[in-house]
Structures are given as structure tokens and as C-alpha cells.
Amino acid sequence: MSVSPRKSTRRSTAKPADVSTESLLSQYRMMLLIRRFEEKAGQLYGMGLIGGFCHLYIGQEAVVTGLQSLAQDNDCIVTSYRDHGHMLAAGMDPKGVMAELTGRSGGYSRGKGGSMHMFSREKNFFGGHGIVGAQVPIGTGLAFAQRYRGEDGVTYCYLGDGAVNQGQVYESFNMAALWKLPVVYVIENNKYGMGTSVERSSASVELYKRGQAYGIPGMQIDGMDVVHVQQQAAPMVADVRAGKGPCVLELQTYRYRGHSMSDPAKYRSKEEVSRMRQEHDPIDNAKVLLLKSGAVDEAALKEIDKEIKAIVGEAADFAQASAEPDATELFTDVLLEA
Amino acid sequence: MPISVLLPALSPTMTEGKIARWLVKEGDEVASGTVLAEIETDKATMEVESVDDGTMGKILVEAGGDPIPVNTPIALILAEGEDASALDAAPKAEAPKAEAKPEPEPKPEAKPEPKAEAKPAPRAESVSANVPVGALDSNSPLHITESAFSTDDPVTEPEPAFAKSAPMTVREALRDAMAEEMRRDKDVFLMGEEVAQYNGAYKVSQGLLDEFGAQRVIDTPITEMGFTGLGVGAAMSGLKPIIEFMTFNFSMQAIDHIINSAAKTLYMSGGQLGTPIVFRGPNGAASRVGAQHSQCYASWYAHCPGLKVIAPYSASDAKGLLKAAIRDPNPVIFLENELIYGQSFEVPEDEDYVVPIGKAAIKRRGAHVTLTAFSRMVGVALHAAEELAKEGIEAEVIDLRTIRPLDLPTIVHSVKKTNRLVSIEEGWPYAGIGSEIVSLVCEYAFDWLDAPPLRVTGKDIPLPYAVNLEKMSLPEVADIVAAAKAVVAR
Ligand SMILES: Cc1ncc(C[n+]2csc(CCOP(=O)(O)OP(=O)(O)O)c2C)c(N)n1
Ligand SMILES: [Mg+2]
Numbered sequence: 001m002s003v004s005p006r007k008s009t010r011r012s013t014a015k016p017a018d019v020s021t022e023s024l025l026s027q028y029r030m031m032l033l034i035r036r037f038e039e040k041a042g043q044l045y046g047m048g049l050i051g052g053f054c055h056l057y058i059g060q061e062a063v064v065t066g067l068q069s070l071a072q073d074n075d076c077i078v079t080s081y082r083d084h085g086h087m088l089a090a091g092m093d094p095k096g097v098m099a100e101l102t103g104r105s106g107g108y109s110r111g112k113g114g115s116m117h118m119f120s121r122e123k124n125f126f127g128g129h130g131i132v133g134a135q136v137p138i139g140t141g142l143a144f145a146q147r148y149r150g151e152d153g154v155t156y157c158y159l160g161d162g163a164v165n166q167g168q169v170y171e172s173f174n175m176a177a178l179w180k181l182p183v184v185y186v187i188e189n190n191k192y193g194m195g196t197s198v199e200r201s202s203a204s205v206e207l208y209k210r211g212q213a214y215g216i217p218g219m220q221i222d223g224m225d226v227v228h229v230q231q232q233a234a235p236m237v238a239d240v241r242a243g244k245g246p247c248v249l250e251l252q253t254y255r256y257r258g259h260s261m262s263d264p265a266k267y268r269s270k271e272e273v274s275r276m277r278q279e280h281d282p283i284d285n286a287k288v289l290l291l292k293s294g295a296v297d298e299a300a301l302k303e304i305d306k307e308i309k310a311i312v313g314e315a316a317d318f319a320q321a322s323a324e325p326d327a328t329e330l331f332t333d334v335l336l337e338a
Numbered sequence: 339m340p341i342s343v344l345l346p347a348l349s350p351t352m353t354e355g356k357i358a359r360w361l362v363k364e365g366d367e368v369a370s371g372t373v374l375a376e377i378e379t380d381k382a383t384m385e386v387e388s389v390d391d392g393t394m395g396k397i398l399v400e401a402g403g404d405p406i407p408v409n410t411p412i413a414l415i416l417a418e419g420e421d422a423s424a425l426d427a428a429p430k431a432e433a434p435k436a437e438a439k440p441e442p443e444p445k446p447e448a449k450p451e452p453k454a455e456a457k458p459a460p461r462a463e464s465v466s467a468n469v470p471v472g473a474l475d476s477n478s479p480l481h482i483t484e485s486a487f488s489t490d491d492p493v494t495e496p497e498p499a500f501a502k503s504a505p506m507t508v509r510e511a512l513r514d515a516m517a518e519e520m521r522r523d524k525d526v527f528l529m530g531e532e533v534a535q536y537n538g539a540y541k542v543s544q545g546l547l548d549e550f551g552a553q554r555v556i557d558t559p560i561t562e563m564g565f566t567g568l569g570v571g572a573a574m575s576g577l578k579p580i581i582e583f584m585t586f587n588f589s590m591q592a593i594d595h596i597i598n599s600a601a602k603t604l605y606m607s608g609g610q611l612g613t614p615i616v617f618r619g620p621n622g623a624a625s626r627v628g629a630q631h632s633q634c635y636a637s638w639y640a641h642c643p644g645l646k647v648i649a650p651y652s653a654s655d656a657k658g659l660l661k662a663a664i665r666d667p668n669p670v671i672f673l674e675n676e677l678i679y680g681q682s683f684e685v686p687e688d689e690d691y692v693v694p695i696g697k698a699a700i701k702r703r704g705a706h707v708t709l710t711a712f713s714r715m716v717g718v719a720l721h722a723a724e725e726l727a728k729e730g731i732e733a734e735v736i737d738l739r740t741i742r743p744l745d746l747p748t749i750v751h752s753v754k755k756t757n758r759l760v761s762i763e764e765g766w767p768y769a770g771i772g773s774e775i776v777s778l779v780c781e782y783a784f785d786w787l788d789a790p791p792l793r794v795t796g797k798d799i800p801l802p803y804a805v806n807l808e809k810m811s812l813p814e815v816a817d818i819v820a821a822a823k824a825v826v827a828r
Contacts, residue, residue: 039370039389046346046386047409058371076575110608117606126574126611131598137564138599141571148527148553148577171564178559256371262349264382277371333609334643336667338695 009209009218009248012232019227021295027069027226028286029304031061034085035283036312037094038257041084041101044316045261050101054115057085059256062282063188064089066229067156067249070237074153076146078126078139080160081116082188082255090125092118094311098319106322110329124153132193133166135159136185140172143183143246154182154240162193164207170214173246177214180245184237185211187248188223190255195267208250216246223251224280227289254280340395340414340424343374346386347408352379354405357412361385366394368415375401375412392417395425500686503654509679511657512542512618516580518689519664520550523578526664527554529565530582530619539584540620540679566592566617570599570669573615578664583619586635586673593638600669601644616663618672621649622713622764623812625677629800634765636712639671640742640774646695647741649673651716653683655739658693666695673741675714698745700752704732707822708752710775711762712738715813719762722818731826741771749775750782758825759791764812767795789828792821 038056045054057064060082068089071077079086087097092108100107100118108118116130126142129135139157146153163169164187176183187207191198198205208218217239221232229251236247254276258265265273290296345355356378362368372388395416399406406412414425506514520526527550532539534547534557547555558565562583569579583589589596600613623632640647646668650656656674663670685691701716702723711719716737723733734752738744753759759779761772772793779791797811 036370039387042387043346043389046348047344048347052350078571108608109606109610112608113606119603119607119611121610126571127603127607129599131594134567134594134599137567137595138571138574140564141568141573142575143571144568145572145575145577148572168563168567171559171561172568174559174561175564175568258384262352262379262381264384266382333605333607335646336604336612338662338666338668 009212011208011220012222012228019231019289021290021293023069023230024227024286024290024293025296027062027065027230028283028290029308030065030068030089031226031283031286032304032308033094033311034061034065034088036308037088037098037315038084040312040316041098042257042261044098044102044319049320050115051103052114053081054101054261055082055259056255056257056261057082059276059282060188060190060223060253061085062226062229062285063186063223063251063253064158065282066223066226067184067186067233067237069226069230070234071156072153074124074146074151076124076126076139076142076153076155077158078135078142078155079128079158080132080135080163081128081130082160083116083118083128086158087118087120087123087125087128090120090123092120092123092125094315095318098315099322102319102322103324104319104322105325105329106318111325112329112333133159133163133168136163136166136169136172139185140176140181140183143176143181144179146182147179152241154184154237156184156186158186158188160193161187161189161191161198161207162196162201164210165201169210173211173214173216173248176246177211177216180243182240182243183246184233184240185216185246185248187250188253189250190253192255192259192267194259194263195265197267206250208248211246211248216248218248218250220250220252223253224276224282225285226282227286340416340420341390341392342411343386343388343413343415345377345399345406345408345410345412348377348379348384349381352381352408354407355379356405357399357401357403358383359401360397362394364394364397368392368394378405388415390415390417392420395420395422500688500691502687503684504687505682506653506657506685507680507682508650508653508656508674509540509542509544511653511683511685512660512674513544513546515657515660515664516543517546517549519661520546520554523664524554525576526578526580527556528580528582529556529558529569531558531560531584533557533582538582540676542674542679543582562588562591563595567595567599569615570595570613573600573613573669574603574611576614578614578616580616580618580664583617585624585631585676586619586621587631587633589617589619589635596639596645596669596671597642601642603644604668605644612667613669614667616660616666616670616672618660618663619674620676620679621673622675623677623796623801623808626803626805626808628803632801634673634763634796635671636673636741636763636765637770637774639673640744640771641769645669645671645742647671647673648695648739649675649713649741650693650739651678651711651713651737653681654685654691655693655699655737657685658691659695659739661692662695665692670695673713678714678717681717693739696740696743696745698739698748699737700734700748701737702733702735704734704756706732706756707758707760707826708734708736708749708756709760709762709818709822710736710738710749710772712741712771713764715762715764718813718815719818722815722822725815725819726822729823731822733822738771744775744778746778746782750779753779753783754786757786757788758822758828759787760794760818760821760825761791762794762813762818764796766798767793768798770795789825792825794818794821
């Protein structure tokens, strides 16, 4: 079986077309929710309420928000350990996510998974994986199951610019192209894998071309602009949904915080970080568009800010009030009853 | 009420820190994300950002001082609409208890209301103090209650008799098991290298492509990590894949997905997400294929909670246990053996013939010594028992059939009768299955033992190629006879 590339592998250059304010407003809210949630998680970490590794998504909000705006109910999502934003964008309850971060019984995994390992059957969110790259064959398998059952869902399989050098990514690309599986590989290129820049880890830094050898079309998209993400990705995702096989999307983005909470991020300059924050912030970008549209004013945005803060505050309260898992939980959920 | 900014823990090990530099001054506007200060931690200098909007009201701890404990209030931020008079109501820069830990228990009076404050959760009681590891921890699934060792022989019950049986090879039995389960459940599919058009590298999947088609019998590229992870993903979404490894040696390419993605996910998801998947293929030494193609993985996989591990000997067990494995909602490792694929055994002809996972079988009764074995070694042990009988030693031969969960009651019951134990496996001795059996028997039947238990194992070397050396490396009848005599003589 051969697969001919249905579209060229390219960078997107199009200017975003007009977008409905309603859609933009809901994406603005989601990005803000993720941002405030992550800031709160950072704070709870600082207070010792969240332990271990905690990887924040601040700066990358437009990627998952823009892409999830294209999702339908039977789509699946799988990602790495930098997963809080994906869970919120998938519609999971901030309370359950935050309570898992604090290791409490009210968490999605009842405190047994932690920040990197959370799942929701109901929302088709399949983790949360701590092994760099492991989510890629798994996501390919989710897409395999969608095709096996003849559903029209697709799987969004998110991976980092560091993960993109794992061999299993290419094993997955090969099978997905060979069997035309409905999987959207989303490379979140935030420029660094821990302290190693893309330039220092990748012989070719044009990550959207990584599927080329398998005939998988790729596209590089500005991941700091939620409108752009949605509009550029839409036709690519539609092709995947239509049964034409996988695609690779490289979303150029940036994480503002360190790799995890304990990373002082000395491998990049302060100027680099502040330039991204000042000039490319996805939330500020959306805000400007919203204000320009005239549909909302500053006061309305303030109101939204307050609402979101309240949601996050409730999540944090819940995550602290929720009891630790009962001691009887220690040995449960190892095996299912046959 | 102004908002307290606390000295944050910026790594899992940080208990105190120094303020190196303030980046805002009193009266400055701050917003979420504004960098407030630089903190020196035990490892690095890091920035602290504001999580709130407002005005910097008061800096409580100046830069450059001594280290202060995590969670000490270091500044007060005035929320919108508040003025400086609100600062009076706020807490002083009072450090929490000196032994402030990453998991703090703040003094109630030091609580800067109402914003984020570490509320310790009600602490759950630990299961019990000083529980020993493994089986003796009464909450562990490995635990066996004393009543399981009652004087009733756990396996005296004969296995249910089936009206008709016919001779069949292990290879055919495995194929029939898969075919029957695929007929029964359309979510079951077979995937692996050469399983479809080639009918299996060892012809185990003979005819399955013809019957079930390419949608359900899937030839993969040579891509173990990829197709194993893909199978796990498919299982997470509810399909029931059978993943064939051409041999288990190649599962090492994929072991991350077997352990990290399949075995641990049910637990990590708090019980939400099971992975009903079977990994099967030939395991252990074949014949003259050298070290890289001749390893036993029983103890590797049996080590891991979240997996079941099966290693059948007879064709009837191969069929009945593979059917049970496919129906099981957990990840199951199913270890076959190439050298016995062609051996024939009587197999019940009933489609409902399923052998329960976790039950050993007593293949031969005897009063003098207990021999435990699995897979091909059961045959070798049975031969050894015949030899021993000629010398008046009656060996009881237990076919473990399932390695995890182990049927410990059957083993212990037998040892309490024979007072002697020899465990047999072709894998390496160090941390092998025999090590575990001996350890468990010592835990549960120490007082009944009349001699130290012995292990007969493959030699502690990569398997050699030369015919003579290979033969010397793997357990043979004579090795078992010698070990049995040694424990009986004591
Ligand atoms: C197989 C494996 N190797 C190494 C690690 C340690 N590790 C965790 S995250 C990470 C960097 C990954 O970077 P990237 O894929 O770019 O994702 P990002 O963190 O930027 O989202 C490394 C090396 C791991 N978790 N798994
Ligand atoms: Mg990265």
C-alpha cells in the first residue's frame, strides 16, 4: 500500500481570517483558565502541597486551546507529563485535576497518579505519560481503535520537541501512514527539552517535516496565536477525519516557566523570555483581538478574569480540603477482577 | 485583607531560602506573572512570580538576610480597592516553626487569611506499622491466609471432566484458543510480525488470516516498541489485542510499554483505565540459537505488579489458559516454548474449556520431595520423577502453570507433606522464580522443611552456542535427580 502526500509539507503563512467573537471569547476563557490554574498550581507547589515534578504549561495555552476547539466528542487526546492544560481543554473538572496534583482522594486518579498520570475515560483523555515519547504509540493505538470500530473520531497525540527524537515516534509514524490511522500528531515546539535547545538536539529543526519520509503531510503553525492555530489546523484535521491518514502539526510555542518547578532555566536569556511574554503572549493576543472586535470592553474582560479566578480558587480549596486517599487504597486498582 | 506572599519551596528538597533581590518596591503595581523577587534555593537562584493582581503593600523580609523557612510570609499585596491601612490587620513576618517542611503544618494564628494557605489534609492511617514485604503483608494481594493451607489438598478436586477429548499439539491448541476467542468477541484481534500472511513465524496463527481477515489478523512492520505501544493504546480504549512477539527476546525492545504503559495504568488512573491485552510468544531457550535468542523472561515479568504471567506446559493448559488470558481484563504475559509447540497432549473438545489463571496442577503424586516447574521443564521434571521412582523416591511434581499470581497454597500444602522442595526453571538462578518460591516456602512452611530447599536452574551465563556447552547450560533430568536425592538424603 502506498500513501501519497495529500498536501505539501509547509509553513503556514496565511493571515488569520475573521473569527467569530463567540468562539474567540470561549477560547480566551479557556486559555485564561489554564494560565490561572497553572499559576495556582505553582503557588501550591511553593507551599509544599504539590510534590515531586510539576510541569507548567504557561505560555503554551493557545496550542491545546486552538486544537481542542476543533475536537468532537468522540475524539481522543493523549499527551506527556505537561498535561494540566490538555485536561482542562478536554473539559475535565479543575477541582479533580488540582486535587490529583495535591495527591488527594478527590483527584482524577484518587491521588494515586499525580501530576503526570491522570486520565478521564469520560472525556477520552488517555493521560498524562511520564515516559518521553511513550504517548506516541499509545495515541496511534487509540486511533487504531477508532478506525477498527469504524468511528469518525480522531486522536490528538501531543509530543514535545525533545520527544520528537525518540525512535518510537517514527515507528508510530510508519504504522499510522501505512494503515492510514486518524491521528493528528501535535509537536509542541517550545524550543527546549529540559535545558537542551532544539538546535542542540535535532539535526533538522524543521520538525513539521519529520513525517515526510512516511508521506505524512506536515505544517508549521504559530502556536502563540489561538486564531491561527484553529484556522490553520482545521483543514489538516478535517483531512485526518476524512480518512486520509495522519498529519504532523508543529506548533511553535514557548514555555515561560522552567521545565518543572525546580528548574531555574539558566539555559536561556531573560531577554528571550521577556520578549516572548511581551510580544507573543497568546492571552494578550486574544485580548487585543477581542477588544478590537468591539464585542467586549475592558470591564467585561475584568469580569471574566474574576470568574476564572473564582473557579481556580475553588479548585485550590477543594484540592486542599479533599482527604488523602484512604489507607485501604494502597493495594486496590492493581488488577481488575477477572 | 492584604494577600500574603509566602516564601515558596522551589524544589522537592528545599526547606529554606534567601531573598537575593526584590524586583518590585512598595507601591508598585503587580499582576499575575509579575516577577517579584529572586530567591536563592539549595540549588539555584530562582524567580518568584506574583499570582495576584494589586499593589505591593509591604515587603516583610528584606533582601540579603539570613535564610528563612519555606512558607514564611515575605510580602503583602494590597488587592484592588484596598489601601495601606489594611496592612495593619495583616500578619507580621513571623516564621513558621523552625522545622518547616515541604509539607507544612502552619500555625493557625500565622494564617494569612483568606488566600492560599497550606491546609494539611486529614492524614490517613498507615496500613500497619512494620509490615514485612511481600506475601506476609496481610493487605497485599500476594498474601495467603492460613486457612488456605488447611489440611485439605487444594488441588485434590479433579479438574472438571470433559466428555470428549482429542490429541492435539500445543501449536494447534494455541491457534484454536485464539480462533475461538476471536469468534466469540469481535474486539479481540491478533497483531505481530508475520502473524497473518506467513501464518506465524512458528505457524501458531495458521489459518487465522483466512478466517478473520486482515482487519483482525495484522502483520506489523518490525517495530516492537511501536506495535506494543499501539496495542496498549488500543486496549486502553477497550479493544482486546493479542500481541505476538516472534520470540520474547524481542519484547525487551517493548518492555517500557508492557510495564510503564500497560501494567501501571490501572493503578495510576485510580481504577479507571484497564488494559485488557495479551502478550504472547515463545520464551526461553530454543535450540542452538545463541545467547540473544535464548532467554527466559518469567522472573522479569513476574516481578511486576499489574501483570499476570502464565507459562503452560501441556496443550490443554495452553488452550485453556490462553482463552482465560484473552478474557482477562488485565495485561497478561503468556510465555510459550518453541521446543514443545509440536508435542501432542489430550485436549478437551469443548469451547467452554477454560483453565483458571492462578491455579497450579499436580502432575504426579509423591510423598518424598516436591518438584515445582513450569513450561518445558515440567516435562523434564516428570522424567526425573520416573527415574527417582526407580530408586524408591516418590516425587510430587507441581506444574505451576501461572507464575503470577502464584498458587502458593498448592506448593505449601505439598511441602508440608513431603518436607522437601526442589524448584526447577531454565532461567537464570539469581532473583529467579525459584528464589521466590524458596523464600515463600520458608515464610510459610519453615517448620515443615527437613532440608534446605534447592534450585535447579539454567547456568548463570549467556547461553552458549556450541552443542556441548548449550547442553551443559540447561537443566536436565540428571540435574533434577541429583538435587532431589540431595534434599531427600538430609
Ligand atoms: C524516556 C525518558 N527519558 C528522559 C526523561 C526525562 N525527561 C523528562 S521531560 C524531558 C524533556 C522533554 O522535552 P520535550 O519533549 O521538548 O517536552 P517539554 O518538556 O518541552 O514539554 C526529559 C529528558 C523521561 N521522562 N523519559
Ligand atoms: Mg520542549
